Amino acid sequence: MKRKLVVAALVAVTALSACSPASEPGAGDQVLRYAPAMFPVSLDTHKYAGEEAVQTAIQQIMEPLVRVDDGKIVPVLAVSWQNPDPNTWVFKLREGVKFSDGTPFTAKDVVASYQRHQKLDGPLVPLYASVTSFAATDDATVTVKTGKPLGTLLSSLTLLFIGPGGKVDADGFFTKPIGTGPFTVSQFQPDEKLELAANPSYWDGAPQLSKLEFVNIPEVAGRITGLENGEVDVLTQIPPDQVASVKDSQGISYATTPSWTYYFDWFNHNRKPFDDPRVRQAMWHALNLEGTVNDLFGDLATVAQAPLAQGVIGAPKLAPYAYDPAKAKQLLAQAGLPNGFSTSMQWPLEGGPNIRALAQAMISDWAKIGVKVQPLEKERAQWLEDFGKLNWDMNLQTNVSGTGDADYTLARLYICSAKRNGYCNPALDKLLLDARTSIDQGARAKLYTEAGQTIWKDAVGIFPADLASNSAHRDRVQNFVMPPSGRPLFTKVTVSGS
Structure with missing residues (x-):
């Protein structure tokens, strides 16, 4: 078993090293390589709404109306919401936002994404069981009606990611999805490779990372070796029996959250x-x-x-x-x-x-x-x-x-x-x-x-x-935060040096 792990680690790192020259950054570019414990089998967030690996990837590309931050619901594509009555929610949307292809973001996109999610009847659909209508009142307003009060609507909407209404339901859309998020998809191969590029027109300011790579290294030993060798910048979900070796490695910061x-x-x-x-x-x-x-x-x-x-x-x-x-x-x-x-x-x-x-x-x-x-x-x-x-x-x-x-x-x-x-x-x-x-x-x-x-x-x-969640990153990585959801967001992360 030990020999198999060592061989797997060497193969993984060798393969990673072999592909590195092709993805070497230009002068001034910031490239970060992340090796998740589980790699996304798809980017179809509406079909695989409960899969952590899918959600981690898609949130770099597409965004929800709201998200949880420090135990509170905070605005993302919605800037405010109110309950004119217990069975009604009215969301005011962030104006001036565009999808990465330049298409303006409107309430119709929110409705189309919700409808696709419902049509696919995934594992999170029961969360919306009492919703009777989900409509675009105007371009900047979404109104949700429920058969009875629904106090969980905000938290459920943290996992509804929004794509362009005219495209989100098209065949093949999620092989290279378009969103309003901080990154765009350069290349995706399920269970193999995901390369993202900074979205220069991101509404909250373009990321300083020019490129974000999700690297698939199935074996724990291979991921840790890649981190130690500098072929990988960030690891998460490090098994308890491997923590000591990661902590003792020079040039690596380890944290639990x-x-x-x-x-x-x-x-x-x-x-x-x-x-x-x-x-x-x-x-x-x-x-x-x-x-x-x-x-x-x-x-x-x-x-x-x-x-x-x-x-x-x-x-x-x-x-x-x-x-x-x-x-x-x-x-x-x-x-x-x-x-x-x-x-x-x-x-x-x-x-x-x-x-x-x-x-x-x-x-x-x-x-x-x-x-x-x-x-x-x-x-x-x-x-x-x-x-x-x-x-x-x-x-x-x-x-x-x-x-x-x-x-x-x-x-x-x-x-x-x-x-x-x-x-x-x-x-x-x-x-x-x-x-x-x-x-x-x-x-x-x-x-x-x-x-x-x-x-x-x-x-x-x-x-x-x-x-607890744990993570490790090379010292050249700044502003990396592991949230309690286990799904890190790389918008504000930066890297320095090589």
């Missing part, structure tokens, strides 16, 4: 004995999560305090389950399982930092209370198929609250109609749907606290850890 990503282990409530909350609670009390999280992740994770990451709008702070094997055994006995039971847990191969080690630590703790868990590490395609069909006993994975709003995680995953894990609680449904329909953010936060407490008490799943 909060994120909206967390680990969860769901129970399949359709399968015995996980239909009994006492069994689910016992499984949680059996885990020494504080010790495991500290050992495996260091400063890259903290024990979770909610069924979603802290820092997300509406995330409550709850007390972690106490590590108490004696109580776990007592709960199992009360459930009629004094001698434990046998079950299984699946997770996707390379589905998160140290995921295999986390799974093994949990399985080891469960064995101490008489629960034998078969480990099922699966290739991602097989895991996805089985996950969707509920063909599992327990499922371990990471998740990210993509909009930075609690609704994206809680109402999308835990209402009865979602049918994600067999859990159904009408009282929880009411809390989550009331939170979604309130436009009072304070009231929403209280409802999410109640909802979080319900999920916590019922032990719908186990929530081991909130993950």
Whole structure:
């Protein structure tokens, strides 16, 4: 295995070096090379709206009406919004903005992008379920009507990226998409190469980077070698066991930042004995999560305090389950399982930092209370198929609250109609749907606290850890910031020297 990794690293870096002369900058040009952990399979943001790799790439090219910054919704292509009544949102658009091909940006482009997103029926379409009309009132105004109040509309719109209305739905548009963003597409080959150039007419000021390259190096070892050799400028999602070597490298800056990503282990409530909350609670009390999280992740994770990451709008702070094997055994006995039971847990191969080690630590703790868990590490395609069909006993994975709003995680995953894990609680449904329909953010936060407490008490799943984001960049890179979404924006980034 080690030999394969070394060979892969050398091949990747050699290939990168071989192509470097062709992309060498001219005098005064600033070129930055970014090696993401996952490479975009497409740039079609409306079709792959939930994919982090796609969103990271497309936000350099296309823009939404609003985005989340420091826990608040801030203007992008919309400069203001208001609610003349609880079921109406009126957005005033930024005037004088043009797409990179020179076409003026208007409200019709927003509507066309929304309609395409809805037509493709992607994973985020349910976020707009109560929208009854989405219309261009005039060139600078978009009016959204809802059947009932929709307090999550702003956060959902952070993931709706806008293209030119006359072109966004044309075949092949997303092979070289056009947007209002800071960069334009020079070349894109799925899973292989993405080269972007500065948009000189960008409304918020042209980037100082003349060229931004997304470089695909599948192996972690190859990405780190590329960073150390200067063939790569920025890395993200560095595994915990590789952090020390990156930190110790000369000329490289390393940082951790909060994120909206967390680990969860769901129970399949359709399968015995996980239909009994006492069994689910016992499984949680059996885990020494504080010790495991500290050992495996260091400063890259903290024990979770909610069924979603802290820092997300509406995330409550709850007390972690106490590590108490004696109580776990007592709960199992009360459930009629004094001698434990046998079950299984699946997770996707390379589905998160140290995921295999986390799974093994949990399985080891469960064995101490008489629960034998078969480990099922699966290739991602097989895991996805089985996950969707509920063909599992327990499922371990990471998740990210993509909009930075609690609704994206809680109402999308835990209402009865979602049918994600067999859990159904009408009282929880009411809390989550009331939170979604309130436009009072304070009231929403209280409802999410109640909802979080319900999920916590019922032990719908186990929530081991909130993950931090980490990144490393060469010292010649300035102004790089890793946001909690895990999707860096390179508009203000600069580089100096070679």
